[in-house]
Amino acid sequence: MQKDMSPFTPGSPVGIDLFAGREQQLMEITRYIRQAGSGRQENVFLIGDRGIGKSSFASVMCELADRRHGMIGVHVHLGGAAALEELTRRVLQEVMNAVQDRPWYARITERYTPYIQQVGLMGIKVSFHPPSQDLSQMAQQFPQVLGELLARIANDQKGVVIVLDDINGFAETNTFARWYKSVVDEVATHFPAYPALIALSGTPERRDQLARHEPSLLRVFRLIELERLSDDEVTDFFQRAFGQADMSVSDEAMNMMVHFSSGLPVMMQEIGDATFWSDSDGIIGLDDAQAGVTDSAITVGRKYLEPSVFRDLRSPRYHTIIRKIADSIASTFTRKEVMSRLTHDEQRVFDNLLRRLRKAGVVEQDRERGRGAYRFTNQIYPVYMWIESQQSHWLNN
Ligand SMILES: Nc1ncnc2c1ncn2[C@@H]1O[C@H](COP(=O)(O)OP(=O)(O)O)[C@@H](O)[C@H]1O
Ligand SMILES: [Mg+2]
Known part of the structure; x- marks a missing residue:
């Protein structure tokens, strides 16, 4: 079977x-989008x-927001930014990008024209770079700047x-x-309607950090929490994704994934994704799922574990212990039980290792099972540790 593109991302x-689950959160956000559309920030x-x-x-x-509610949807990635000026610049730039194919684009951007460039293939992206002085003024007057944009689009967008x-x-x-709090206060006191x-x-x-800086800020937010998906939602996701690629999945393979x-x-x-590429006949069986889980464990270890943990897992200091924890591939363990299986030397460094794994989010306390009980934060990490430990075992013996 010839494969061109994986449905996985x-x-x-x-x-x-292929968006899975989150129905309740989507209903909730829809309510807020509609309220914002009616003028309440x-x-x-x-x-x-x-x-x-x-x-x-x-x-x-x-x-x-865009398709169903007549609102402009602007997704701003803040990665790497740490100044309000840069935040402001990116927000305005992304608003421009979101509306650049609308007939009224020129009307809303005219006052910024000198600072706008079309970049990329065939000028498909807008880049916005005002002088830093103007930018810091825009950041300080963010509610007014955004408010003015909103006024200009009011005839066409909610x-x-x-x-x-x-x-x-x-x-x-x-x-x-502080800035965010002042933006919200300013909007509430000076704008009768502010559809944003x-x-x-x-x-x-991060939320806790913000709260420490400005406790009153938390009250302004509606909280939407994203937690793990249910097994049914994951099953449905795999079914749809493999279905998209015209592949079928056996029950055992599904259970494993x-x-x-x-x-x-x-x-x-x-x-x-790993399972998709492991398969060769368009039918996902247990062997494909097994290969997929193993391959993905290696990818996950390399991609998502912090380099320091990655090094710990390979360090001779810890690798015999890791083999002992990972050998059983139990997703939960107690400190006491592991200690009982360790040599004297291993016992001396175990607490240190445990602390490092906890700090890195690889394991967490399992409160339901009481003090001294831990669990891996996902099922892939122990697989990865097991693979690593087999390799180091093999290399060292
Ligand atoms: N609801 C979902 N359905 C299917 N895949 C999802 C869903 N949410 C996230 N993903 C996938 O999970 C990975 C992490 O998602 P991402 O949105 O980047 O998470 P975060 O921003 O919280 O770090 C991505 O590969 C993404 O495609
Ligand atoms: Mg993200």
């Missing part, structure tokens, strides 16, 4: 056609761990949905928190 946001915090699907949710949200994706560095100091929904996305830790996905979108995409 590891490493990039999923398209609306809304603020949303999209919260979830890395890889859970924040960026994917954000892009589906923007698409819905408003705008802006996602500030991955607030990361902005949560580290109080500058952003602004959503931030970040991990729970679903189990190792652990409800995590990032894992399900990696496993699906």
Whole structure:
């Protein structure tokens, strides 16, 4: 069977056609989008761990805003930015990009014309680079600047949905928190109608950081939490994705892929993709799924584990211990039980290793099973550790 393109998208946001689950969150965000469209400014915090699907949710949200609610959807990636000026620049630039094929594009951008360039193949992207002085003024007067844009599009669009994706560095100091609070206050006091929904996305830790800087800020946000998908949702996703490629999946293969996905979108995409490429006859059987899980475990280890953990897992100091934990491929273990299987030397470094694995998010406390109980945060990590430990075992013996 000749294969050209995998339906899976590891490493990039999923398209609306293969978007899995999140029905309740989509219903909720739809309500807020509609309220914003009627003139009430809304603020949303999209919260979830890395890889859970924040960026994917954000892009589906923007698409819905555009297709169903007559609002402009603007997805702004904040990666690498840490200054309000840069944030402002990117927001305005992405608004321009979102509307550049509309007949009224020139009308809304005329005052910025000197700072706008068409870049890329056939001038398909707008790049916006005002002088830094103007930019810092725009950042300070963000509510007015955005308000003016909203006024200019009011005849054609209901408003705008802006996602500030991955607030990361902005949560580290109080500058952003204060700025955001003042934007919201300014809008509330000076604009009778302000049809804009602004959503931030970040991990729970980032939200806590923001709250520490500006406790009153949290009250302005509606919280949308993204958690693991259910096994049914993952099953449905695999069915649709392989279906798209005209492939069928046996029950055992499905169970295996679903189990190792652990409800995590990032894992399900990696496993699906590796399995897709392992198969050779268009029928996904248990052997294909096994090969897919193994291959994806190696990819996941290299791509998602922090380099320091990656090194730990290969260090001679730890590798015999890792073999002992990973050998059983149990997804949960207790400190006591592992200790009982370790040599004296291994015992001395085990707590250190455990601490490092916890810090890196590889294992977490399993509170339901009491003190001293731990579990891997997903089912793929122990597979990866097992593969690594087999290799180091083989290399060292
Ligand atoms: N609802 C979903 N359905 C299918 N795949 C998803 C879904 N959400 C995320 N993914 C996939 O999971 C991976 C991580 O998603 P992403 O949106 O980048 O997460 P985050 O922004 O939270 O780190 C990507 O490969 C993406 O395609
Ligand atoms: Mg993201």
